[in-house]
Amino acid sequence: MNSPFVSDVPAAEAHAAWREARAAAGCPARVETIRVPVGEAVGRVTAAPVWAQRSSPAFDSSGMDGIAVRASDTVGASETTPVVVTDFEVVDTGDPLPPGYDAVVMREHVHRTPEGAELRAAVPPYQHVRSIGEDISAAELLLPEGHRLRPVDVAACAAAGVVELTVRRAPTVVIIPTGDEIRPIGSDLKPGEILDTNSLMLAAQAREAGCDARVTDIVMDDPETITAALRAAAEEADLVLLIAGSSAGRDDYTARVVSSAGAVAVHGVAVRPGHPVVLGTAKGDPATPVLGVPGYPVSAALTFDIFAAPLLAELEGAAPRERPSTTARLARKLPSAIGMDDWVRVRLGRVQDQIVATPLPRGAGVLTSLVRADGLLVVPAGVEGHHAGTEVRVELLRGLNEINRTIVAIGSHDLVLDLAASTLRAADPLITLASSNVGSLGGLVALRDGLCHIAGSHLLDPATGEYTLPYVDKLLGDDIAVIRLVHRDQGLIVAPGNPLGIKGIDDLAQVRYVNRQRGAGTRALLDYELNQRGIDPSTIPGYSREEHTHLAVAAAVAAGRADAGLGILAAARAFDLDFVPVAQEPYDLVLRANDLSNPLLAPLWTLLDRTDFRASVEALGGYSCAETGRRIR
Ligand SMILES: Nc1nc2c(c(=O)[nH]1)N[C@H]1C(S)=C(S)[C@@H](COP(=O)(O)OP(=O)(O)OC[C@H]3O[C@@H](n4cnc5c(N)ncnc54)[C@H](O)[C@@H]3O)O[C@H]1N2
Numbered sequence: 066m067n068s069p070f071v072s073d074v075p076a077a078e079a080h081a082a083w084r085e086a087r088a089a090a091g092c093p094a095r096v097e098t099i100r101v102p103v104g105e106a107v108g109r110v111t112a113a114p115v116w117a118q119r120s121s122p123a124f125d126s127s128g129m130d131g132i133a134v135r136a137s138d139t140v141g142a143s144e145t146t147p148v149v150v151t152d153f154e155v156v157d158t159g160d161p162l163p164p165g166y167d168a169v170v171m172r173e174h175v176h177r178t179p180e181g182a183e184l185r186a187a188v189p190p191y192q193h194v195r196s197i198g199e200d201i202s203a204a205e206l207l208l209p210e211g212h213r214l215r216p217v218d219v220a221a222c223a224a225a226g227v228v229e230l231t232v233r234r235a236p237t238v239v240i241i242p243t244g245d246e247i248r249p250i251g252s253d254l255k256p257g258e259i260l261d262t263n264s265l266m267l268a269a270q271a272r273e274a275g276c277d278a279r280v281t282d283i284v285m286d287d288p289e290t291i292t293a294a295l296r297a298a299a300e301e302a303d304l305v306l307l308i309a310g311s312s313a314g315r316d317d318y319t320a321r322v323v324s325s326a327g328a329v330a331v332h333g334v335a336v337r338p339g340h341p342v343v344l345g346t347a348k349g350d351p352a353t354p355v356l357g358v359p360g361y362p363v364s365a366a367l368t369f370d371i372f373a374a375p376l377l378a379e380l381e382g383a384a385p386r387e388r389p390s391t392t393a394r395l396a397r398k399l400p401s402a403i404g405m406d407d408w409v410r411v412r413l414g415r416v417q418d419q420i421v422a423t424p425l426p427r428g429a430g431v432l433t434s435l436v437r438a439d440g441l442l443v444v445p446a447g448v449e450g451h452h453a454g455t456e457v458r459v460e461l462l463r464g465l466n467e468i469n470r471t472i473v474a475i476g477s478h479d480l481v482l483d484l485a486a487s488t489l490r491a492a493d494p495l496i497t498l499a500s501s502n503v504g505s506l507g508g509l510v511a512l513r514d515g516l517c518h519i520a521g522s523h524l525l526d527p528a529t530g531e532y533t534l535p536y537v538d539k540l541l542g543d544d545i546a547v548i549r550l551v552h553r554d555q556g557l558i559v560a561p562g563n564p565l566g567i568k569g570i571d572d573l574a575q576v577r578y579v580n581r582q583r584g585a586g587t588r589a590l591l592d593y594e595l596n597q598r599g600i601d602p603s604t605i606p607g608y609s610r611e612e613h614t615h616l617a618v619a620a621a622v623a624a625g626r627a628d629a630g631l632g633i634l635a636a637a638r639a640f641d642l643d644f645v646p647v648a649q650e651p652y653d654l655v656l657r658a659n660d661l662s663n664p665l666l667a668p669l670w671t672l673l674d675r676t677d678f679r680a681s682v683e684a685l686g687g688y689s690c691a692e693t694g695r696r697i698r
């Protein structure tokens with residue numbers, strides 16, 4: 066997708082072009098070295114090899130509490146022919162081995178007699194003796210240059226007599242938020258204003274990468290002011306992050322600003338999110354690398370990972386941080402535009418011995434897609450997406466232990482599942498209930514394909530008026546169990562005070578309706594109700610307008626884009642809207658019958674039995690727990 070403003074440089078080329086531009090502009094290849102006491106060195110990177118100054122242990126020492134003996138005095142000792150040693154010395158663990166002795170016997174193997182110490186086994190020379198230099202010998206290479214120091218490293222340095230280390234100082238990252246609409250965290254917002262969440266996040270990312278980070282005041286959308294802020298930041302920074310204004314809007318000045326303060330190496334990389342990123346340098350003594358970070362939060366976070374983190378590691382002379390990875394099977398089809406590396410956030414769980422990856426929402430503004438992500442996968446520029454079930458490589462953002470203890474629920478979304486997820490987690494920090502919303506039918510298909518443990522369903526069969534079971538019969542085998550989660554009220558979500566006086570389904574031909582997507586249980590309910598009344602769907606204005614969640618339907622009504630949409634009471638309440646009840650429907654959990662005894666799911670069944678949990682479900686409003694936990698198939 067070429068635009069006149071932003072190019073699509075492949076990521077690897079962009080890295081190379083930026084490196085070349087930095088060298089050409091005279092940006093330092095490394096930050097300076099400093100000397101720090103070992104006690105302050107963890108997290109820093111060695112800038113010189115570390116040689117041991119002394120051996121450790123520095124003397125032969127006793128490895129156990131007991132007695133020091135001469136091994137030759139114990140020859141022939143056995144259970145039947147004990148030897149009594151008279152020449153020995155009592156020692157404790159770590160004591161220097163007294164001169165003249167060459168072995169230690171643990172005190173529990175020594176029988177003191179009036180004559181001396183009786184031994185019932187011969188000991189070899191150097192038994193339980195830690196010899197000089199066992200751990201570290203003087204003059205050996207302890208650590209190479211370019212090593213990021215961990216707690217064990219500094220302890221070993223100290224043991225080797227090294228009290229100060231030559232390391233690279235922490236790089237300084239200065240972050241400049243820009244935008245007329247951007248307000249500091251904690252501000253009361255007027256319409257159109259946005260909180261400066263990116264600075265908070267980027268500064269924390271920089272600190273996590275071992276840097277010092279500072280955020281400047283928010284700079285208005287004025288190229289001269291931004292240029293001045295960039296020049297000032299470049300004076301003190303090893304890397305400047307200039308937020309937003311990277312793309313092609315009227316107030317998007319980053320490329321122009323970087324160009325006037327120095328040079329632009331790349332504007333636009335073939336990665337998404339993060340596409341309009343600006344890679345450049347700012348003049349100064351010395352010159353400073355500048356990263357124009359796109360304003361969308363996911364773009365900002367990933368751009369830091371992709372471009373800032375490797376550069377910062379390079380400035381310290383260290384290897385970039387690497388995340389562990391695993392293979393997983395895609396729970397659903399993953400389309401991807403050709404020509405861009407697509408960074409997709411996924412949830413992970415182990416289902417039937419395979420890790421399953423469920424893609425999270427793709428929007429660059431959906432920060433919660435990163436919050437909820439267990440992993441990241443890249444669909445490379447040359448690949449036009451993947452089919453469901455494809456095996457993919459996933460970088461892990463969470464430990465495999467947690468992933469293995471994740472209950473994967475795919476299907477229709479319901480708040481009760483969220484409440485269950487948070488209650489389960491509160492009781493056991495290792496349990497995750499991850500639910501993703503693809504509609505009831507999509508959930509049953511995912512269950513059929515072995516991609517989830519549980520499918521949440523409230524799918525009405527218009528022919529029989531029966532819920533879920535007819536679809537289970539059609540789609541799934543007979544090794545299926547169905548557990549009732551709740552009954553919930555479905556109704557028309559309407560504006561506060563119901564100004565149009567909507568009384569029910571019969572009134573929909575007169576209003577602007579907002580529908581749910583095909584395959585959604587709520588949509589099937591509408592179709593059933595229409596059919597019962599002999600109403601032709603094509604007479605409902607807005608019947609073809611689709612939203613994917615109850616909340617999205619409520620949001621459309623709240624914003625005045627629609628007059629009514631079918632959904633649950635909780636969604637109406639979330640937006641202070643009115644609710645006209647239409648039907649009470651069961652919401653069921655469909656699973657493989659043998660998963661009823663799967664220990665992973667056991668905490669969920671226990672939870673459904675708890676009266677306090679049922680009370681908190683009913684307190685949500687619009688729910689009945691009369692049949693919660695009952696097996697209906
Ligand atoms: N015509 C085009 N429009 C856009 C393109 C394009 O190529 N052509 N690219 C799109 C893509 S992709 C991205 S990513 C964004 C990048 O936007 P900018 O870097 O120019 O940033 P803004 O437009 O100023 O803001 C985008 C968005 O981010 C919010 N924002 C900005 N700063 C912050 C902050 N500090 N904390 C939180 N949120 C922030 C801002 O309010 C906007 O909502 O451009 C697309 N458009």
Ligand code: MOO
Nearest residue numbers: 338339340364429
């Ligand atoms: O590429 Mo933009 O960076 O999708 O969000």
